[in-house]
Amino acid sequence: MPGNDSQWFTEACKEGGSAFSLMIREKLHDEQSKYQRIEVYATETFGNLMVIDGFVMLTARDNFLYHEMMSHPALFTHPDPRRIVIIGGGDCGTLREVLKHEEVAHALQVEIDERVTRISEQHFPELCVSNDDPRAEFFFGDGIQWMRDASDASVDVIIIDSTDPIGPAEGLFTEAFYLECQRVLGEHGVLVQQSESPLYHMGIINPMRKAMQRAGFSDIQTLFFPQPVYPSGWWSATMAGKQELATAFRAAAAKNKPFPTEYYNAAIHHAASTAPEFFHRALD
Amino acid sequence: MPGNDSQWFTEACKEGGSAFSLMIREKLHDEQSKYQRIEVYATETFGNLMVIDGFVMLTARDNFLYHEMMSHPALFTHPDPRRIVIIGGGDCGTLREVLKHEEVAHALQVEIDERVTRISEQHFPELCVSNDDPRAEFFFGDGIQWMRDASDASVDVIIIDSTDPIGPAEGLFTEAFYLECQRVLGEHGVLVQQSESPLYHMGIINPMRKAMQRAGFSDIQTLFFPQPVYPSGWWSATMAGKQELATAFRAAAAKNKPFPTEYYNAAIHHAASTAPEFFHRALD
Numbered sequence: 001m002p003g004n005d006s007q008w009f010t011e012a013c014k015e016g017g018s019a020f021s022l023m024i025r026e027k028l029h030d031e032q033s034k035y036q037r038i039e040v041y042a043t044e045t046f047g048n049l050m051v052i053d054g055f056v057m058l059t060a061r062d063n064f065l066y067h068e069m070m071s072h073p074a075l076f077t078h079p080d081p082r083r084i085v086i087i088g089g090g091d092c093g094t095l096r097e098v099l100k101h102e103e104v105a106h107a108l109q110v111e112i113d114e115r116v117t118r119i120s121e122q123h124f125p126e127l128c129v130s131n132d133d134p135r136a137e138f139f140f141g142d143g144i145q146w147m148r149d150a151s152d153a154s155v156d157v158i159i160i161d162s163t164d165p166i167g168p169a170e171g172l173f174t175e176a177f178y179l180e181c182q183r184v185l186g187e188h189g190v191l192v193q194q195s196e197s198p199l200y201h202m203g204i205i206n207p208m209r210k211a212m213q214r215a216g217f218s219d220i221q222t223l224f225f226p227q228p229v230y231p232s233g234w235w236s237a238t239m240a241g242k243q244e245l246a247t248a249f250r251a252a253a254a255k256n257k258p259f260p261t262e263y264y265n266a267a268i269h270h271a272a273s274t275a276p277e278f279f280h281r282a283l284d
Numbered sequence: 285m286p287g288n289d290s291q292w293f294t295e296a297c298k299e300g301g302s303a304f305s306l307m308i309r310e311k312l313h314d315e316q317s318k319y320q321r322i323e324v325y326a327t328e329t330f331g332n333l334m335v336i337d338g339f340v341m342l343t344a345r346d347n348f349l350y351h352e353m354m355s356h357p358a359l360f361t362h363p364d365p366r367r368i369v370i371i372g373g374g375d376c377g378t379l380r381e382v383l384k385h386e387e388v389a390h391a392l393q394v395e396i397d398e399r400v401t402r403i404s405e406q407h408f409p410e411l412c413v414s415n416d417d418p419r420a421e422f423f424f425g426d427g428i429q430w431m432r433d434a435s436d437a438s439v440d441v442i443i444i445d446s447t448d449p450i451g452p453a454e455g456l457f458t459e460a461f462y463l464e465c466q467r468v469l470g471e472h473g474v475l476v477q478q479s480e481s482p483l484y485h486m487g488i489i490n491p492m493r494k495a496m497q498r499a500g501f502s503d504i505q506t507l508f509f510p511q512p513v514y515p516s517g518w519w520s521a522t523m524a525g526k527q528e529l530a531t532a533f534r535a536a537a538a539k540n541k542p543f544p545t546e547y548y549n550a551a552i553h554h555a556a557s558t559a560p561e562f563f564h565r566a567l568d
Binding site for chain 2: 006010012015016017018019020021022023044045046062155198199224226227228232233234260261262263264265267268270271272274275276277278279
């Protein structure tokens with residue numbers, strides 16, 4: 001397989017039969033936290049790179065795609081997104097995007113591994129620029145347990161910004177967890193979760209959508225977007241709502257958003273919601 | 285850098301600082317044609333893979349993305365696409381998609397290297413299923429010269445399905461070539477050309493769009509789509525038209541298309557035409 005040497009970092013994706021590599025300058029950090037191995041590299045063209053247990057988490061250059069698509073579609077779909085909970089998201093990139101919305105009164109990041117956040121503050125300071133925002137709160141602990149303990153109808157938008165559904169994040173892709181989310185979300189609640197590659201992982205996306213439906217969400221919408229550093233370079237996030245998502249989308253607000261983005265805009269919202277032919281057929 | 289060994293084929297993208305690898309079973313073909321080195325591998329998960337001069341051309345698994353986006357948007361934008369010319373496209377995948385349109389009376393594939401087509405017939409027979417269609421014609425020769433020799437207003441849609449704008453294909457990305465295309469296209473003529481990665485190659489896309497404008501095309505539209513085996517996994521094609529492209533799009537015909545596709549549909553047409561924020565800014 002492609003090598004990991006002093007010039008390249010390589011992640012092989014077994015189920016995809018593919019590998020992606022980035023040219024690196026130097027390793028900036030390497031530690032075994034209580035939960036996982038966390039590495040940071042300086043790359044030649046993608047800025048800093050964070051790797052957890054050998055899997056690429058993000059780079060400075062292209063994380064805007066993922067972080068914007070994990071936050072703005074869901075927030076512009078809720079009529080009044082004031083109370084936001086991010087499960088995972090320890091690098092704080094999603095939190096930064098969430099806090100661009102003025103309506104947000106409180107954004108809680110529930111990350112199991114505090115070291116991810118501390119390392120991000122050091123090596124991805126641009127993602128952590130809003131960490132001192134008085135609306136931001138950090139809880140370092142288990143997301144599944146947090147959701148069980150949360151009060152009914154106490155959250156407007158839940159963002160599940162987790163690793164793959166293997167290992168510690170597996171429980172975040174289950175009907176039991178979605179049932180808790182459904183209970184914790186308020187009347188117009190919206191949930192959004194990263195949902196892997198449309199090319200490689202229909203076997204994850206399909207059961208996940210069905211579990212969301214069984215948990216009582218009345219509408220499910222998968223968003224498609226490029227993400228070069230993730231397997232296949234093509235990624236998705238799936239929204240689940242207590243109401244019809246397309247009609248709830250505040251298109252005018254998205255069109256007139258008072259903050260800058262690199263990828264997302266109102267037209268991209270519609271575009272990302274558009275499913276390819278094979279996806280329609282796979283859902284039938 | 286990542287290795288090329290008996291288990292992996294790797295293409296490094298120098299300007300992107302990245303590399304993409306596919307797990308391989310065996311090499312099926314390796315020849316030096318008059319123009320280039322052509323290799324075919326059997327991969328573990330992507331079916332057969334064609335490589336030219338070390339660059340991934342296509343795989344059986346994901347070429348549907350590229351071939352559908354190189355053909356259907358342009359054909360559904362022309363009011364009556366009867367006469368089609370494909371410059372390059374020797375693997376015949378674009379030709380196959382073009383011939384799905386019943387209105388097409390004649391589709392000419394102008395490929396410089398006949399060996400690409402012969403090897404495709406052998407190792408990608410599914411792309412060549414329409415090669416015996418009486419509407420299909422093959423000319424093996426230089427695309428730039430062919431365009432110079434072509435009569436005025438003799439073609440409805442020109443599809444430039446070429447390699448990167450380095451080496452032999454460089455002349456296909458110039459104002460001089462677009463001027464010839466403009467002359468050869470009829471009244472409602474549409475041109476479409478592969479235009480590299482939106483993440484890596486804005487330095488190609490921007491000048492290319494400007495050259496099309498200078499050549500007299502009245503509307504330019506870049507289409508965005510995933511393409512896992514090309515650098516960054518995110519690719520583009522750029523359409524140039526003698527009329528406003530969005531209004532010319534035959535949406536009802538696309539919606540009711542009588543042939544199957546894997547990726548393209550009428551909604552995807554709109555979605556692919558939607559530019560990210562950074563792209564709008566880069567064009568300003």
